Amino acid sequence: MLLLLVPAPLTAQEDTLRIPTGVRLGLVYRPVYQPKVAVRPFSGPGELAEVATAILRRDLEYSDRFELAEAPERLARGPVDYKPWNALGVVYLVTGGLEPTGDRTQLRITLHDVVYGTIKQSQSFTLPPLDAADFRMALHAAADEVVRWLTGQPGMAASRVAFIRRRGDGGYEVMVVDSDGEGAQVVHSSANILLSPAWSPDGRRLAYALAHASGWSIQERDLESGQVQLVSGRPGLNTTPSYAPDGRRLAFALSSGSGTEIYDYDVAQRCCLRRLTNGPRDDLSPSFSPDGKQLAFNSNRLGQPHIYLMPAEGGEPTLLSPFVYGEPGYYTSPDWAPEGTLIAFHGRSRGEFQLMVADAANAGGTVQQLTQEGASEDPSWAPDGRHVVFSGVRAGGSGLYVMDAVSGRTRPLVLGGRYLVPDWSPTLLRASALAVRGP
Amino acid sequence: MMRQRLMVPALLGVLLLAACGGGQQEPETPTPTGETPPPRPGTPAAAAEAERQRVEAEARAREEQRRRAEAETRQRAEAEQRTRAAAAAEEAARAREIIAEVVLFDFDKFNIRADQQPALQRKVGVLRANTNVRLRIEGHADERGSIEYNLALGMRRANSAREYLVGFGLEPVRFETVSFGEERPVCMEKNEDCWQRNRRNEFIIISGEVGRTSP
Numbered sequence: 192m193l194l195l196l197v198p199a200p201l202t203a204q205e206d207t208l209r210i211p212t213g214v215r216l217g218l219v220y221r222p223v224y225q226p227k228v229a230v231r232p233f234s235g236p237g238e239l240a241e242v243a244t245a246i247l248r249r250d251l252e253y254s255d256r257f258e259l260a261e262a263p264e265r266l267a268r269g270p271v272d273y274k275p276w277n278a279l280g281v282v283y284l285v286t287g288g289l290e291p292t293g294d295r296t297q298l299r300i301t302l303h304d305v306v307y308g309t310i311k312q313s314q315s316f317t318l319p320p321l322d323a324a325d326f327r328m329a330l331h332a333a334a335d336e337v338v339r340w341l342t343g344q345p346g347m348a349a350s351r352v353a354f355i356r357r358r359g360d361g362g363y364e365v366m367v368v369d370s371d372g373e374g375a376q377v378v379h380s381s382a383n384i385l386l387s388p389a390w391s392p393d394g395r396r397l398a399y400a401l402a403h404a405s406g407w408s409i410q411e412r413d414l415e416s417g418q419v420q421l422v423s424g425r426p427g428l429n430t431t432p433s434y435a436p437d438g439r440r441l442a443f444a445l446s447s448g449s450g451t452e453i454y455d456y457d458v459a460q461r462c463c464l465r466r467l468t469n470g471p472r473d474d475l476s477p478s479f480s481p482d483g484k485q486l487a488f489n490s491n492r493l494g495q496p497h498i499y500l501m502p503a504e505g506g507e508p509t510l511l512s513p514f515v516y517g518e519p520g521y522y523t524s525p526d527w528a529p530e531g532t533l534i535a536f537h538g539r540s541r542g543e544f545q546l547m548v549a550d551a552a553n554a555g556g557t558v559q560q561l562t563q564e565g566a567s568e569d570p571s572w573a574p575d576g577r578h579v580v581f582s583g584v585r586a587g588g589s590g591l592y593v594m595d596a597v598s599g600r601t602r603p604l605v606l607g608g609r610y611l612v613p614d615w616s617p618t619l620l621r622a623s624a625l626a627v628r629g630p
Numbered sequence: 631m632m633r634q635r636l637m638v639p640a641l642l643g644v645l646l647l648a649a650c651g652g653g654q655q656e657p658e659t660p661t662p663t664g665e666t667p668p669p670r671p672g673t674p675a676a677a678a679e680a681e682r683q684r685v686e687a688e689a690r691a692r693e694e695q696r697r698r699a700e701a702e703t704r705q706r707a708e709a710e711q712r713t714r715a716a717a718a719a720e721e722a723a724r725a726r727e728i729i730a731e732v733v734l735f736d737f738d739k740f741n742i743r744a745d746q747q748p749a750l751q752r753k754v755g756v757l758r759a760n761t762n763v764r765l766r767i768e769g770h771a772d773e774r775g776s777i778e779y780n781l782a783l784g785m786r787r788a789n790s791a792r793e794y795l796v797g798f799g800l801e802p803v804r805f806e807t808v809s810f811g812e813e814r815p816v817c818m819e820k821n822e823d824c825w826q827r828n829r830r831n832e833f834i835i836i837s838g839e840v841g842r843t844s845p
Contacts, residue, residue: 277669357813384813387778405766405836406808407781428785428809431778444782446809449789459645473782489779495738496779521738523776544776568776612777 210540211520213513214558217429219533219548219596226282228257228341232267233298238320243289243298243330249371250334250348253602255578255595256341282307285337294320297627298332302340312340316625327374327623328620334411336622339497347573349620351447352580353378353388353397357609365399367414367616370573370593372604378412389432389441390616398422398432398441398458409443422458431476434458435503436483442467442503444475453477455503467505478527478534479503480551487511487525487534487551495520498536500551511549512538513558524549526560528572529617535570535579535596537559540545544568546581548596562594571615580604580613714724718841725840730764733791733831738775740786742794750791753833754798755844763838767791769809770832772825777811784809793840806836 210216233240252259260281266272276284284303290295301313316333319326328349335346348370356364356377363385368375379385384402391398391411398411400627408424423429425506427446434441439459444451447466451473457463467486468474476489486503489496497520499508511534512522522538532551537544538558546561546568561567565584572579573593583592590606591613604613670676731749733742742750757763769784769791788807796802817824 384810386811386813388782400815402808402810405806427807428781430781446782446785446789449783449786449793473779473786475782476778491779491782496776521776523779569778599655 207540209539210560211513212515212518214538214540214547215558216560216563218599219559223597224254225258225598226341227260227280228283228285229260229262229276229279229281230285231262231271231287233287233289234268235296236291239291239296240289243287243318245286246301246327246330246371247287247334247337250331250346251337253345253348253371253593254334254338254575255598256338256598257283271303273303273305273516276303277307282309283341289318296320298330298333300337301350302337314622315627316337316622317627318625325620327369328623331370332620332622332625335618339622345575345618347575347578347615347618349618350574351394351616351619352392352571352591352604352613353616354582354605354613355385355388355399355611357611365397365412366610367397368591368605370615373606378414386612387431389434390614392433392436392438392617394616394619395609398434398443400430400432409441411441420461422456423464433477433479434477436481442477442479442486443563444477451475465505467503468501468508469505470508474499476524480527480532481530485527485551487527487536489523489525489536496523498522498525498534498549500534500554505544509554511554512536512547512553524569526571527551528576529574530576533572533576535572537568537570537581546570546579546594561594561599562601567592569612571613573615574618578615580615582611582613638703665814684785721843722841725756725760725843728756728834728843729763729833729835729840730759731833734826734831735773735787735829735831737825737829740769740783740790742790747794750794751798754795754800756840756842757795757804757845758798758839759801759842760840763840764804764806764836766806766808766812766834766836768834769807770814770828770830772828773815773820774814774825775812780811781809784811787831791833 228251230244233244251257260279260594261544266275271286282305284305287298287300289298294431295394296318297315298318301314302311304311318329331348334348338346349556350370351367351500353367356366362382365379365385365388366375366377373520386400388397388399396411396413398409401408401410406426407429409422411420411422421440425445427453427496428444430444432441432443440455440458441458442453442455445454452466453468453474454464454466470490470492474488474490474493478487484503485500487500490499493514497510497514498512500511501508514520522536525534525536527534531549534551535546535548538547543566545563547558548561550556567581567583570579570581578593578595579595580591588606591604592601593604594601733746733749768786769788771780771783788809792805792807815828817827
């Protein structure tokens with residue numbers, strides 16, 4: 192009889208010891224060979240060359256696709272001789288030269304195949320002045336181009352992460368930071384709660400939720416002009432906005448009656464609110480598939496929060512996260528990768544939130560648990576489709592971390608504060624925009 | 631009555647003569663105007679004066695008694711009013727306390743627990759007695775849930791309390807519901823006691839005056 196009176200702690204204890212059924216520890220992809228790459232210090236005016244080399248080298252390192260080799264002082268200048276680089280085990284060598292022309296600078300980057308002793312690629316990029324706001328982003332775009340030369344795949348250096356900072360005084364900030372953790376800036380500061388920032392697919396706008404004393408609203412901010420538009424300010428919740436890939440429609444959650452449901456809205460025409468879910472409980476946190484035809488979302492229709500898929504116009508939902516009758520389960524915050532069918536989310540495992548990935552093409556299949564240290568929540572995919580940013584607690588502190596879902600390598604992005612609900616932007620600048628014009 | 635009145639001028643004449651005819655001048659002590667010097671004892675005038683004084687004293691005493699009685703009545707009324715006001719203020723304070731009493735929830739649950747129902751039932755009495763009062767019900771969650779999901783959970787909690795109150799016949803328009811998820815904790819420690827305090831509904835009076843605790 193006494194035992195019957197205390198079932199709750201037993202269940203809770205069980206929950207903190209086990210990895211849930213249907214979840215397996217591991218990475219999404221198989222580890223692959225990482226060629227050794229060296230970046231020789233760029234030639235050109237002192238500080239400019241130093242800064243440019245450092246940014247590009249670190250971007251290649253943060254791409255997690257290469258093993259970065261040190262460039263020895265004796266090989267730092269002069270004509271490139273492949274033999275000593277080859278002796279160091281370097282497979283690819285990146286060299287660069289900066290040449291100021293007026294208020295701009297030409298950066299010529301050359302990629303050498305050290306093993307074959309040939310030039311693989313060489314291209315000039317036009318950079319803004321060193322002190323210009325977009326100088327770093329231009330170098331990030333150049334770094335992404337080098338990644339593309341080397342791997343044929345997109346990089347993620349020329350991107351930013353939007354997130355929420357909970358201030359110590361109870362206020363909130365919407366912030367953005369470059370993919371390498373530099374250039375953090377406040378977009379919106381408020382004594383009220385701010386949550387759920389979402390990038391528009393063109394990278395020019397941010398939608399987010401803002402609370403006031405009696406309710407919530409969703410705002411859309413133009414990052415260049417600073418202009419703010421109210422998207423939705425209905426009674427109750429207006430939260431978790433997410434853009435469709437066409438940038439015209441915005442899906443979000445509104446509370447209606449006693450529950451929360453997902454709607455979409457034509458932000459381009461400011462019209463046509465449409466209800467997409469009709470669950471008996473709460474549906475929220477929508478995330479579009481890359482083709483815009485499906486939505487991943489969060490629902491507690493089974494009693495516990497789980498991840499579901501449904502057609503983007505609404506319709507029959509499919510359960511994606513592992514549900515085992517009678518077992519505790521808690522899975523929320525889905526984010527569909529920018530390409531393909533992988534969906535990242537977090538779930539409770541051994542008592543803490545950890546990052547997980549499921550395949551929309553294999554609903555009901557095993558879910559991979561990516562992290563197991565500390566706690567990790569609210570993942571968002573980078574435009575390269577292999578890195579995720581998340582809000583985490585680690586031995587090194589709490590803040591935002593970036594994890595490579597291939598190698599498992601994790602690095603801090605911003606630490607030392609309460610940083611939440613990150614959203615990774617699309618690619619913000621392409622190398623084509625830095626093309627040299629004229630002869 | 632007639633006699634008394636006639637005697638007064640005569641008396642004044644005597645006094646004037648006495649003053650002027652005196653061998654020596656009395657020192658000039660200022661006499662308050664209209665005040666008569668005391669008559670010599672034993673004279674008929676003195677007897678009349680004494681009688682007059684007695685009558686006056688009696689009148690004064692009566693007046694004094696009347697005033698005192700009045701003051702007592704007033705003080706008693708004031709005291710009663712103060713007591714009543716204090717009782718009313720106390721009742722209003724109690725009513726506000728009843729309104730402000732939080733309602734607690736289990737982890738990831740939004741049903742009104744049996745042990746939390748009395749708190750809501752007490753609110754029903756206050757709301758029935760103060761029909762112009764409107765409330766905002768805030769739903770809150772602890773930090774262990776997901777940030778965004780906790781907003782929906784808080785909304786459920788606020789709506790549960792509203793539905794419970796409406797079930798007692800209170801008009802739904804008297805309640806506004808909002809959720810702040812886990813963003814406005816009352817307790818920052820990482821233990822169950824603290825988490826329990828954060829999984830709550832708060833009730834805020836947004837219009838109307840709270841007076842009585844029951845109809």
